[in-house]
Amino acid sequence: MTDKELIDAWLSGEADGAMRDRLRKLACDGTLREQARIHHALAALLGNGAADRRLMESVMAELAAQAPDAVHRDVMLKLRRQPSVIRAKTRFVPLALAAALTIGLGLFLFRTHRATGPTGARIVARVESSIGGTGVLFAQDGSVRQRWALKVGDDVREGMRIETGEDGSATLAWTTEATTVDLAGNSKLETQNSKLAVLQQGRLAAVVAPQPPEQPFAVETSRARATVVGTRFELEAQPSLTELTVRDGAVLLASLINGDSARVEAGQYARVVPGAPIQPMPIGSPMPMNYHWDFRKESPDPDIFKVFDGAWHPVTNTAGETLAMQAEGKVMAHGRGFLVLLDIPVEHLPAMVSFTLISAYDRTRQREQKTFGGHIVYDRCRSSAVLTGLQDNLGLPIRLRFYITEDAIDEWYNDRRSSVRFYEGAAGSRLVLAIRETMRIESLRMQSVPPKSVPDLSELRAAVQSVPEELRRPDPARPVPLPDLKTDSPKGARVFFNPGTKLSPFKY
């Protein structure tokens, strides 16, 4: 089958799973995405109107929804105010949207096949209350077959999805046992069967009846499973983070990614996050950051290490075993780099990020690569100064360490400081790992560190601040040399000032 046939087959729902790898490659050049745009637009314009009628019916059903129940709204507001739980507004829709608009790959290729929830499916629960709640039934191809405004007393069947709007909520009472689930706003819960519900997004609070050990009640997110014996708990699902808070009893929380598990007791919360162990903590106390990904053993999690220019490639031995993951991006000289967005919330600063880079480019071409490397920068910060003495030829491999504080990134290559970037804070800035050339990355760590372990920057900071105002020009061709410094600093250090300009060494 040619690529063109394959794309049409996939768009028509006639491709099988074995074709996904080929589709994944085709998606990289945007052809699949462009074909999908025209395909779905044609389906809408030339369709027989059935989908239009379903959609109109669902809108009219929502408009006819009943007025809010004031008592239930109070309960849900209290739930949202629990301090220990992040009030997430993370939604599935934008994630999918982004995937579609950017690389046109992820969700295209991984449309889930849902249970279809026919009317004859078994009843799992009944709706006790609903504020702007919606029931959704699915067709075999995963598209929405029916959508209606939930009413008190509605049956909730296997394979159904319950959705709540921004300010909505819903309470479901199980018909087979004394279990109730309160779904907060902006949430989606799918009832697989009477013993398993899937929280696709949002947040729920549950009071679960005592369970038989051989068949306990469980709630899954995309990454975790909370198995319940009989307790009161809250569960929140974001695309790559699941947080469980246990009020009474205990819950066994397990990662569906790596099998890690922990028992979370009353008064504790825990998170399932890629790269970090499940660590139950007292409610209200901050979760320490300690992530470690060994790319020699596992692939970069696509939810965490999403590439927006370039690609990961596994490096395999002759037996086909993955030895490492190789990052390949475009050459920086062309205005692009291999970029990966990291996240280190302010509460975890100061932090250290470390990893090892090996220049695959060099090895394959058997010649010396003069300039390559990895950096971590804030994407939208305004930098006040970049102090650097970075040498061109760095040798192979290079070990990188970055100490990140609220206003500086201190960068070390092979145990020698290579640069310091001072920043003026900018709301919404995120850390970006940027890599030039084709590089292999091994073992990446991100962890909180105590302030005393962060190298002292006071002398460097003072040296930068002592530069007269008239020399602080935003001219990359004319850096300001600094005198030799006592601190462990780059030899022949010089400063680039960027007052009032956006630091954008990487265009994307």
Next chain:
Amino acid sequence: MTNQDEIAWVEAVQNGDTEAFEPLMELHVRRLRAFVALKAPIPSLIDEATHETFVYAYRNIAKFKAGTNFFAWLKAIASNILRAEIQRYARQDVQAERYMHEMETTESDSNETLLVSDDLEQLEVCVESLPPNTKKLLKLKYTLGHSSAEMAKILQRSRAWIRTALFRIREELKKCVEQKLAAQG
């Protein structure tokens, strides 16, 4: 249906007649779904974003000035819904996000362009200008919902031919839309 009908329905909804919203939707749902599909080509997203657009339009219909372009208003709402979703996502817990970076419409001209570009009208013109045989192929595929095997049987062609032909038609339509947009400047 005349423009006067649309104005009358809008005014009826503005006066509290919910039922009058149905013919308004019927008038625009096909093109609005196509408009959203060009921006977010995932089946479930097309329906969700279109659904949200209509619900928002209903709840805010008092702000719409009857007699002005209702479909343009719907498109603006749909674009804003898509944009808002992207920005909201970007502001949130980045731990979940990371790669959404590219989607920050404030930073990315191409994405902003994608959201505001009006390629629906161009696509409609391009489809209209297709030769009859090509239109027949599209009708079998998209209106009658035939599979490639069924189409191959009807047209006495191989499945490979059908699939390749459909791919090429979409490719030609894309080029046609791009040329028309470029001609518009």
